[in-house]
Amino acid sequence: AQSVTQLGSHVSVSEGALVLLRCNYSSSVPPYLFWYVQYPNQGLQLLLKYTSAATLVKGINGFEAEFKKSETSFHLTKPSAHMSDAAEYFCAVSAGSGGYNKLIFGAGTRLAVHP
Amino acid sequence: KAGVTQTPRYLIKTRGQQVTLSCSPISGHRSVSWYQQTPGQGLQFLFEYFSETQRNKGNFPGRFSGRQFSNSRSEMNVSTLELGDSALYLCASSTPGQAPGEQYFGPGTRLTVT
Numbered sequence: 001a002q003s004v005t006q007l008g009s010h011v012s013v014s015e016g017a018l019v020l021l022r023c024n025y026s027s028s029v030p031p032y033l034f035w036y037v038q039y040p041n042q043g044l045q046l047l048l049k050y051t052s053a054a055t056l057v058k059g060i061n062g063f064e065a066e067f068k069k070s071e072t073s074f075h076l077t078k079p080s081a082h083m084s085d086a087a088e089y090f091c092a093v094s095a096g097s098g099g100y101n102k103l104i105f106g107a108g109t110r111l112a113v114h115p
Numbered sequence: 116k117a118g119v120t121q122t123p124r125y126l127i128k129t130r131g132q133q134v135t136l137s138c139s140p141i142s143g144h145r146s147v148s149w150y151q152q153t154p155g156q157g158l159q160f161l162f163e164y165f166s167e168t169q170r171n172k173g174n175f176p177g178r179f180s181g182r183q184f185s186n187s188r189s190e191m192n193v194s195t196l197e198l199g200d201s202a203l204y205l206c207a208s209s210t211p212g213q214a215p216g217e218q219y220f221g222p223g224t225r226l227t228v229t
Contacts, residue, residue, distance in 0.1 A: 032216050043119070043205055043220035051214045090158065094216025100171050101148050101209055103216045105158035 002027045002093045006106035013113055019078040021109045023091030032094040033074045035065060039087045050074060086113045116141055119208050119221035127227045133194040136224045140187050140208030147189040148218060149181060152203040164189055201228045
């Protein structure tokens with residue numbers, strides 16, 4: 001079975017500061033891992049994905065994440081926060097090809113960016 | 116390409132009624148998944164359809180059902196609505212060749228049950 005834990009339901013950073021959103025996963029099979037972002041009154045948008053090709057994954061808007069199997073982690077980072085990064089971020093794991101497109105989501109982390 | 120569209124965007128229903136939500140995937144996408152998003156339970160997978168067949172199902176009661184048409188458009192139906200069914204219902208589409216779980220989401224239908 002798969003599960004995802006996101007540490008910190010709210011994170012607040014200053015504009016220009018490092019963004020670090022934490023995600024730990026549990027999976028009985030090699031996982032496919034994702035970060036999705038949700039802006040107010042919108043659906044989810046894919047930020048980046050891990051599919052076993054490379055452990056450091058770069059996504060859109062300057063975000064990246066590193067897959068660490070030994071720590072079962074997939075933390076999301078961005079070197080310098082921008083006001084437009086304020087949103088809710090979801091880490092998700094897929095059950096893999098056997099589970100088709102079913103995603104198991106973490107509870108989400110709401111990122112606030114202040115001037 | 117147009118994105119995933121969902122209609123209606125907002126809906127208010129009364130307890131006991133039934134409701135049908137519609138989703139049009141990105142052109143060429145044959146997989147459509149549905150998710151329920153609530154403040155208490157977060158994002159939960161409802162079901163997935165591929166080529167008109169349900170190929171995966173989440174842990175929801177039988178009041179929640181869906182179908183997919185030959186043009187890949189999908190509908191989900193909730194019968195005998197309960198107050199707890201109030202949620203944002205998200206539809207997502209994908210195409211073969213993408214990683215399992217890599218999906219494009221629509222803006223959602225916000226259902227309020229009174």
